[in-house]
Amino acid sequence: MKPDMQDIRSQFPILNKEINGKKLVYFDNGATTQKPLCVIDAEASYYKEFNSNVHRGVHFLSTQSTIAFENARNTVRKFINATSDNEIIFTKGTTESVNLVAQSFSSMLSKGDNIIVSRMEHHSNIVPWQMACQMHGLELRVAEITSNGLLDLQQLSSVIDDRTKLISITHISNVLGTINPIKEIVDLAHKSNIAVMIDGAQSIAHLNIDVQKLDCDFFAFSAHKMYGPMGIGVLYGKEKWLEKMPPYQGGGEMIKNVSFEGTTFNELPFKFEAGTPNVAGAIALAEATRFINETGIKKMGEWEHELTNYALGKLTDMGDVIFFGPVQNRSAVISFLLKNIHPYDAGTLLDKMGIALRTGTHCAEPLMKFFGINGTMRISFAAYNTIEEIDYFLESLHKVKQIFE
Ligand SMILES: *Cc1c(COP(=O)(O)O)cnc(C)c1O
Helix, strand or coil, X not given: CCHHHHHHHCCCHHHHCEECXXXXXXXXXXXXXXXXXXXXXXXXXXXXXXXXXXXXXXXXXXXXXXXXXXXXXXXXXXXXXXXXXXXXXXXXXXXXXXXXXXXXXXXXXXXXXXXXXXXCCCHHHCHHHHHHHXXXXXXXXXXXXXXXXXXXXXXXXHHCCCCEEEEEEECECCCCCEECCHHHHHHHHHHCCCEEEEECXXXXXXXXXXXXXXXXXXXXXXXXXXXXXXXXXXXXECHHHHHHCCCCCCCCCCEEECCCCCCEECCCCHHHCCCCCCHHHHHHHHHHHHHHHHHCHHHHHHHHHHHHHHHHHHHHHHCCEEEXXXXXXXXXXXXXXXXXXXXXXXXXHHHHCCEECEEECCCCHHHHHHHCCCCEEEEECCCCCCHHHHHHHXXXXXXHHHHHC
């Protein structure tokens, strides 16, 4: 363990847990990260000290609650360097953020327009677009990948035409670990006035995100994959789009005036936040951004990179391992198969040894189809993981191999 990362580990109570009599080795960070005490405490203390509905009351607690909620929005804005708090919409998570844009943005398009997603998308960045396309008579096109798991930029250029209105693409593949060249894609798209939405679910905890630098039109992420709580996430959208787009859901909070003759909508960001928001979640998300800032995202990313390279090397040495994804310029996600061993069987045995990893299709069936497989094993790292854990995992994997020999 890197000495300066030791501190971090002690902040995660769950990492001391034993599973099946073995010390937990948590390698399922791509599905959700564990939460540090400061985040758990932020969520709990909201309910202990401030709980009250926001934006409505004149009473003390409601005012405090509203201030804390709006401060959280401002903290999140700074974290991704958005220009204005109006560009930060709180949602349930990446999935809801994509659904919001898919429904609202698509409703402004004309029959016959098209939207592009890539082969490596999570179902969350496919299905909402399929639904929107069906509803509005739009066409969904696919940006393909190469056999080593990189986006095929040439092919992408060839599916763009003058009816293309939006490209929605993942920043980092949750299966392959591929880091997509977002800036290049944005530049290409903007030349033709095409908007770009980034699924940032896998990048937000690993890369420094600056939405102004990326110049993307939309950016979605979930708090629970960046050491924050479940049930809260963010849609960043450029104000010029959010102003134009119609509301996604109707209800309280998102309106200015309601009458049966006609209703007027609230201003940004409230126009897109119907109903009582997850106030405690937003506050705990803001705490998670502070945790990341204090630890240093660059340092965290470098450590995760070291872990990934170490694991890749050792797995390669082991033999009989088939990898999916690029060799270089990749994130802390490793998908692989052991020859002749079903990932589910291996995963079940590894669980008995205290190791949490993911097996299956990782919500990316079109990608599985591309590789002609039914699933993989996936290990994914967070900053609190250690070399010792990887060694133990490799030892355990070796045992699994022996059992099946
Ligand atoms: C996890 C994930 C999602 C979905 O996130 P939710 O928190 O379940 O809404 C979308 N895209 C990618 C790449 C993911 O890894």
